[in-house]
């Protein structure tokens with residue numbers, strides 16, 4: 001019998017990886033905006049057409065790439081963000097797995113224009129389905145611009161199962177919120193079919209939340225602050241009297257990264273115990289800063305699940321911090337729910 005095992009070609013391996021990293025247009029937005037953050041951008045502009053199904057365009061004024069790096073960036077496991085396994089325990093960047101660009105290029109039509117400050121001309125690269133169609137010098141501004149068309153052109157099942165534009169657009173908006181809220185110092189704009197949905201100026205945390213969710217949220221927010229050797233917490237929780245019947249805006253960020261954390265969510269909700277009108281949900285925006293060596297963000301390719309060492313102790317700290325803020329702002333259990 002002949003041996004039958006073979007290594008898959010890169011383009012196939014990339015397409016398989018893409019299935020995990022890129023689920024919908026919003027995943028492309030997330031990955032490219034995170035790359036812009038990692039590139040040190042102070043301004044990020046996002047354009048989408050037809051909820052990203054027709055076009056996603058992201059440009060930044062970050063560090064740009066050399067011609068060689070620009071090509072290398074599309075290789076699988078190619079990253080400038082870590083060098084060794086040890087670096088996995090000190091991650092400060094949004095990316096590190098080196099698979100987003102390879103994945104996107106495997107399942108779409110991708111154009112890149114990029115230029116570093118020190119270079120006279122930039123680089124243009126056009127890739128379709130992992131195949132480089134063109135690479136040439138181009139005159140462009142400092143920074144990086146990606147243009148993604150025809151997403152999932154070679155994965156018909158994925159393309160077919162994309163939801164209606166309103167749903168896909170909502171997912172894009174969620175991703176932009178998750179990046180805009182923890183990065184108030186960065187200007188972020190988002191245009192859908194050329195109309196502006198966000199034009200967020202550089203500001204502070206509170207104002208950024210207000211710019212994203214509207215003025216009415218401002219009066220409900222009370223600050224939370226707690227510094228311990230294990231974790232530093234800052235942010236805001238919504239006063240119980242502003243809690244609504246629909247699930248509020250509830251956000252955790254760990255070292256600037258949005259995360260889901262049902263266990264810590266309970267810590268917040270228990271701090272509200274007996275304060276909330278029945279069947280209502282408070283908003284919260286809590287930012288955690290902690291030693292990256294004490295968390296593991298490498299649980300899933302999309303990195304929204306994070307494992308914490310000492311999660312029980314952190315639970316207590318969150319609970320106490322939220323409870324204290326609600327107490328300090330005169331939120332007492334005798335609140336009149338009919339008001």
Ligand code: ADP
Nearest residue numbers: 035039073079080095096097098099100101144
């Ligand atoms: P990762 O972010 O995990 O490193 P990506 O596939 O997202 O992997 O990107 C690969 C590499 O391409 C990055 O490590 C970075 O060096 C470079 N890169 C990607 N996007 C940008 C950008 N907007 N500006 C500058 N460099 C970028």
Ligand code: MG
Nearest residue numbers: 031035095100
């Ligand atoms: Mg990345």
